[in-house]
Amino acid sequence: xxxxxxxxxxxxxxxxxxxxxxxxxxxxxxxxxxxxxxxxxxxxxxxxxxxxxxxxxxxxxxxxxxxxxxxxxxxxxxxxxxxxxxxxxxxxxxxxxxxxxxxxxxxxx
Amino acid sequence: xxxxxxxxxxxxxxxxxxxxxxxxxxxxxxxxxxxxxxxxxxxxxxxxxxxxxxxxxxxxxxxxxxxxxxxxxxxxxxxxxxxxxxxxxxxxxxxxxxxxxxxxxxxxx
Amino acid sequence: xxxxxxxxxxxxxxxxxxxxxxxxxxxxxxxxxxxxxxxxxxxxxxxxxxxxxxxxxxxxxxxxxxxxxxxxxxxxxxxxxxxxxxxxxxxxxxxxxxxxxxxxxxxxx
Ligand code: NI
Ligand code: NI
Ligand code: NI
Numbered sequence: 169x170x171x172x173x174x175x176x177x178x179x180x181x182x183x184x185x186x187x188x189x190x191x192x193x194x195x196x197x198x199x200x201x202x203x204x205x206x207x208x209x210x211x212x213x214x215x216x217x218x219x220x221x222x223x224x225x226x227x228x229x230x231x232x233x234x235x236x237x238x239x240x241x242x243x244x245x246x247x248x249x250x251x252x253x254x255x256x257x258x259x260x261x262x263x264x265x266x267x268x269x270x271x272x273x274x275x276x277x
Numbered sequence: 278x279x280x281x282x283x284x285x286x287x288x289x290x291x292x293x294x295x296x297x298x299x300x301x302x303x304x305x306x307x308x309x310x311x312x313x314x315x316x317x318x319x320x321x322x323x324x325x326x327x328x329x330x331x332x333x334x335x336x337x338x339x340x341x342x343x344x345x346x347x348x349x350x351x352x353x354x355x356x357x358x359x360x361x362x363x364x365x366x367x368x369x370x371x372x373x374x375x376x377x378x379x380x381x382x383x384x385x386x
Numbered sequence: 387x388x389x390x391x392x393x394x395x396x397x398x399x400x401x402x403x404x405x406x407x408x409x410x411x412x413x414x415x416x417x418x419x420x421x422x423x424x425x426x427x428x429x430x431x432x433x434x435x436x437x438x439x440x441x442x443x444x445x446x447x448x449x450x451x452x453x454x455x456x457x458x459x460x461x462x463x464x465x466x467x468x469x470x471x472x473x474x475x476x477x478x479x480x481x482x483x484x485x486x487x488x489x490x491x492x493x494x495x
Contacts (some may be wrong), residue, residue, distance in 0.1 A: 213309075
């Protein structure tokens with residue numbers, strides 16, 4: 169048994185949890201803040217048999233991978249106070265840090 | 278030294294924490310949501326010497342075990358709009374998932 | 387790779403996180419409550435190479451160590467209802483409990 173502890177971006181959490189749950193994995197979500205990712209983080213805990221670790225990591229990487237997205241940045245127009253033009257800019261989103269820890273003992277009640 | 282990570286139901290948390298604390302165990306409570314148990318979950322962390330792991334697990338199982346309880350389900354009465362009869366129904370409550378992890382090193386400050 | 391899980395006092399968290407971050411460590415902060423420390427607790431998770439464990443523990447101990455501070459306790463003045471004199475009293479603040487756990491596998495996405 170292994171315990172997978174994944175620190176992901178808040179915005180990726182719903183999709184990641186849904187995909188994991190649909191594949192039959194039981195996910196616990198911890199509220200976390202600050203940390204190495206800008207904005208809010210979520211920590212997921214998933215306990216699985218060691219044969220399933222690769223599959224869980226693949227889902228987390230797929231749903232949370234660091235990627236560039238196009239956002240609209242309003243930019244003030246030169247010489248026209250209060251008038252803004254919107255430019256598309258690339259922003260980095262997502263990203264995950266995943267720790268796998270060995271479980272000595274696993275119990276259900 | 279072992280670190281016990283237990284995911285329990287919110288409604289069992291106060292009783293479980295009280296019993297653990299009364300037995301001298303130091304419990305840290307993490308807010309957790311979603312996960313494999315319906316409703317809110319709580320994650321407890323308890324660090325103990327390995328000789329105490331059985332005792333801590335016994336307390337958690339005892340206070341959080343999955344069990345049936347009788348709840349009242351209001352049911353609309355046929356042909357009487359707005360009138361409800363309350364039937365007792367069995368609901369499943371509680372349940373715990375417990376991971377025990379080996380601690381390499383333990384420090385206090 | 388090691389995962390350091392530190393349970394510290396809320397009031398020490400900003401300073402501890404700042405020092406760790408300034409030294410280049412990536413810190414994840416989990417909200418935690420109750421536990422063995424009075425008042426609110428914060429759980430920090432820091433994943434580091436094993437050579438860095440001592441340095442991280444030193445920063446946490448330094449920023450969170452249990453210590454006495456002088457606080458002002460307002461005390462009602464005898465025979466003068468509603469009039470309070472402030473006495474300095476010593477209070478115990480801070481304190482940390484640190485678990486180091488071995489990481490089987492570490493991944494970034
Ligand atoms: Ni974000
Ligand atoms: Ni519930
Ligand atoms: Ni405090």
